[in-house]
Amino acid sequence: MRDATPGTIHLKDYQPPGYLVNRTELHFLLGEEDTIVTSKLHLLRNTEGSSSGELELDGQDLELVEIRLDGEILEADRYELREASLLLRDLPEQCLLSCVTRIQPQLNTSLEGLYRSQTMFCTQCEAEGFRKITYYLDRPDVMSVFTVTIDADASRYPVLLSNGNLEETTLLPSGDTRVVWHDPFPKPSYLFALVAGQLEHVEDSFVTCSGRDVTLRIYVEEKDIDKCGHAMDSLQRSMRWDEERFGREYDLDIFNVVAVDDFNMGAMENKSLNIFNTSCVLCDPDTTTDVGYQRVEAIVAHEYFHNWSGNRVTCRDWFQLSLKEGFTVFRDAEFSSDMGSRTVKRVEDVTLLRSAQFAEDAGPMAHPVRPESYIEINNFYTLTVYEKGAEVVRMIHTLLGPDAFRAGSDLYFERHDGQAVTCEDFVLAMEEASGKDLSQFRNWYSQAGTPRLAVSESWDEDAGAYTLSVAQSCPPTPGQAEKKPFVIPLGIGLLGDAGNLRLQLEGEEPDPELEDNTHTVLMVDQQQQDFVFTGLPEKPVPSLLRGFSAPVRLDFDYSREDLCRLMSGDDDGFVRWDSAQTLAVGVIAEVQQQLASGGEPVVDPLFLQASIQLLQDPSLDPAMLAEMLTLPSENYLAELAGEGAADVDAIHSARRAVQAAVGGHCAQALEQRYRELRVEEAYAASGAQIAARSLRATCLTYLAAAGERGLELAQEQFSAADNITERLSALRVLSHFGKRADWEQPMEQFYKDWGHETLAVNQWLALQATMPDDAAVARVRHLMEHPDFDIRNPNKVRSLVGTFAGQNPVNFHRADGTGYRLLRQIVAELNAINPQIASRLLAPLTKWRYYSGRADLMRAELEQLAALDGLSPDVFEVVSKSLK
Ligand code: 0A1
Ligand code: ZN
Numbered sequence: 040m041r042d043a044t045p046g047t048i049h050l051k052d053y054q055p056p057g058y059l060v061n062r063t064e065l066h067f068l069l070g071e072e073d074t075i076v077t078s079k080l081h082l083l084r085n086t087e088g089s090s091s092g093e094l095e096l097d098g099q100d101l102e103l104v105e106i107r108l109d110g111e112i113l114e115a116d117r118y119e120l121r122e123a124s125l126l127l128r129d130l131p132e133q134c135l136l137s138c139v140t141r142i143q144p145q146l147n148t149s150l151e152g153l154y155r156s157q158t159m160f161c162t163q164c165e166a167e168g169f170r171k172i173t174y175y176l177d178r179p180d181v182m183s184v185f186t187v188t189i190d191a192d193a194s195r196y197p198v199l200l201s202n203g204n205l206e207e208t209t210l211l212p213s214g215d216t217r218v219v220w221h222d223p224f225p226k227p228s229y230l231f232a233l234v235a236g237q238l239e240h241v242e243d244s245f246v247t248c249s250g251r252d253v254t255l256r257i258y259v260e261e262k263d264i265d266k267c268g269h270a271m272d273s274l275q276r277s278m279r280w281d282e283e284r285f286g287r288e289y290d291l292d293i294f295n296v297v298a299v300d301d302f303n304m305g306a307m308e309n310k311s312l313n314i315f316n317t318s319c320v321l322c323d324p325d326t327t328t329d330v331g332y333q334r335v336e337a338i339v340a341h342e343y344f345h346n347w348s349g350n351r352v353t354c355r356d357w358f359q360l361s362l363k364e365g366f367t368v369f370r371d372a373e374f375s376s377d378m379g380s381r382t383v384k385r386v387e388d389v390t391l392l393r394s395a396q397f398a399e400d401a402g403p404m405a406h407p408v409r410p411e412s413y414i415e416i417n418n419f420y421t422l423t424v425y426e427k428g429a430e431v432v433r434m435i436h437t438l439l440g441p442d443a444f445r446a447g448s449d450l451y452f453e454r455h456d457g458q459a460v461t462c463e464d465f466v467l468a469m470e471e472a473s474g475k476d477l478s479q480f481r482n483w484y485s486q487a488g489t490p491r492l493a494v495s496e497s498w499d500e501d502a503g504a505y506t507l508s509v510a511q512s513c514p515p516t517p518g519q520a521e522k523k524p525f526v527i528p529l530g531i532g533l534l535g536d537a538g539n540l541r542l543q544l545e546g547e548e549p550d551p552e553l554e555d556n557t558h559t560v561l562m563v564d565q566q567q568q569d570f571v572f573t574g575l576p577e578k579p580v581p582s583l584l585r586g587f588s589a590p591v592r593l594d595f596d597y598s599r600e601d602l603c604r605l606m607s608g609d610d611d612g613f614v615r616w617d618s619a620q621t622l623a624v625g626v627i628a629e630v631q632q633q634l635a636s637g638g639e640p641v642v643d644p645l646f647l648q649a650s651i652q653l654l655q656d657p658s659l660d661p662a663m664l665a666e667m668l669t670l671p672s673e674n675y676l677a678e679l680a681g682e683g684a685a686d687v688d689a690i691h692s693a694r695r696a697v698q699a700a701v702g703g704h705c706a707q708a709l710e711q712r713y714r715e716l717r718v719e720e721a722y723a724a725s726g727a728q729i730a731a732r733s734l735r736a737t738c739l740t741y742l743a744a745a746g747e748r749g750l751e752l753a754q755e756q757f758s759a760a761d762n763i764t765e766r767l768s769a770l771r772v773l774s775h776f777g778k779r780a781d782w783e784q785p786m787e788q789f790y791k792d793w794g795h796e797t798l799a800v801n802q803w804l805a806l807q808a809t810m811p812d813d814a815a816v817a818r819v820r821h822l823m824e825h826p827d828f829d830i831r832n833p834n835k836v837r838s839l840v841g842t843f844a845g846q847n848p849v850n851f852h853r854a855d856g857t858g859y860r861l862l863r864q865i866v867a868e869l870n871a872i873n874p875q876i877a878s879r880l881l882a883p884l885t886k887w888r889y890y891s892g893r894a895d896l897m898r899a900e901l902e903q904l905a906a907l908d909g910l911s912p913d914v915f916e917v918v919s920k921s922l923k
Pocket of ligand 2: 341345363364367
């Protein structure tokens, strides 16, 4: 924590390091009270840096015990201890610097650096946690070869792990065990890891494409040893996929994964020693939902893929974070698409992007994919850097085509292996391999905000010519009033009476080679452009932004009939889903108006009819059907309403009314599908079973919205379920649509049955946090007193408070302000315990500009936080930027 106002760090101020650390030797003496860390840094002056003998090492919350230069104790006048650094003067060009520091991991509640989780020691060093372990050049462009020695009490810590290969294990005269790990690959400090504890492991192996045998291990607490199978399978699939799709082979003989309960994020890609939040690795039908299984597969893959996109080639500085994260998210999304349904995966990703990333882009913390400044880097592990960053890579893939993209990726890895590089280096490799000019495309890296495409049409019957006029714009974001035009790949098709029409753009030669020319990608790169299609037999309905070809908001004035045609007849699965969403948005808005003027809601019969048709369409995969039937979320509807116009209560009531109308109108079809899709076999996280359960949950929701029948079926489902997915979907329906008498007993039963499983309890907390009834705030407060709640455990805080603030709009935004107050109080408390979590939790309060009639209440809470003593830089940055 800093007392003075924290400073801003700018990309433009980047300077190469003054020294390099060729080798790093670390020695840990792990103790219950004190841990002693001895470092030996083999320093070499950097010819590319400023050539002085001054060196400032980062260090935070450390007690310096001793410091030596080339073996000699360093006198106090040769160095200066600053608040968060150690300044050394007059260093020779090459030297050995040794430091002894004392730390107390058991008191480290920030979960950065070395800390305790339950009975084990573990580390989290990204982004700047290593400086809480020892004095170091804690920046990603300093890459070093690490050798790590750990001494610890063998009875308490039989498992002692670090990066690379285990070189020796010895029993010391003291009775402690000593292990030595050596990682041959140079790496930045953020990829260092250490684990010590009483852990069991499962082991398997993988033979790489060149025939090397790799040992794979997953370390967990003994009680969880049966929950590792899915993660292990996922790891093996990821390793094979990365070889086949990206030509990336694993490079060491061992790959370890460790599960820890207390973790700020999902998982971490430390070289050969990935550390995972238990929630992202353990799987069991009674504790992990279907979505959870899919998430584990995706996160295991994501961390594994970082071995190349992140570790072998890393970031020069933290402004380049999307270089590794955007690319790796793109890679894991491709992997998930290949493992399951590509369209469903795309729909899920777009749903997240549009409901949450677009909001970030429109809020006070908006930043480009490559930010230009930050106060606290931990605040920039955002949906923009990760998800929009992945969209930017996806657009490059679209612009280049799969072969040139792969050539660009190969060139990037080959050219930069072992280096710390920039987003620009990535783009350059893509340009060189493809021969394409991406100059203007680079605006996606430097400009924040979600571009808008306003599309209109005109039809010349006589000429058979159809014109699409496209105008792009991008709203101002903090520090960026004006935007230059983006390059926007716009996937399109034209739908005629009998299906998608052949496309012929005016001025372009017809391509006789092309069999299927019903799809094309238009390059929108100016503020205003016309695209003319000729030779058309009829006026088409345009199918726009196919596959969500760019992260933009698109407006086109569709009639409801046209949306229905696209929904049922377009070739593009994404457009079919998106048309259903657009239709639903319009219908909900209409009902919202009817309710506001005191009338009875009348849901457009066209919409009801379309819903029946969808339910009876045998060509639709059930997972896709579930997506198409799911109404846009309340958060997305609020986001669409725009600044000052989101009325959460009206949105909630209107959405409910539409749900009830569909449920009533389609009752028979819904119940029929619900029954047909019942899974008779034992639980498996297979695509078919997951799809069936997902559609059943959707049907059940509609039935319960319409009346008692849904509640009866939900009670039955809850009692009969052999897995948490169906238990929770039943309980969700009961607690959202039923009376207290409907949900109280099953809610208690769930805890009785699964209260011993932390991950199940977390979901039980989360479910209660979403309940829309009037008692919600009191319930959340009450649960914060529950013996299973622990403010120091991020999973608990996220499950209960994060879910409440993020997914219970009517109660978080209560007009009496009690929802806001609850959030502010816990953020204030967490500020001192775990600033990273405090600041992440705060995000929903920053959107005060959106909520009609609530802005003053929300601002008042932010102002109270701003006035707190000892504000962490994390919370300071979010609060101060959102009050501007
Ligand atoms: N690099 C990890 C995520 C991660 C980021 C930051 C952390 O602490 C601040 C921890 C983990 C990933 O992308 O999976
Ligand atoms: Zn990542």
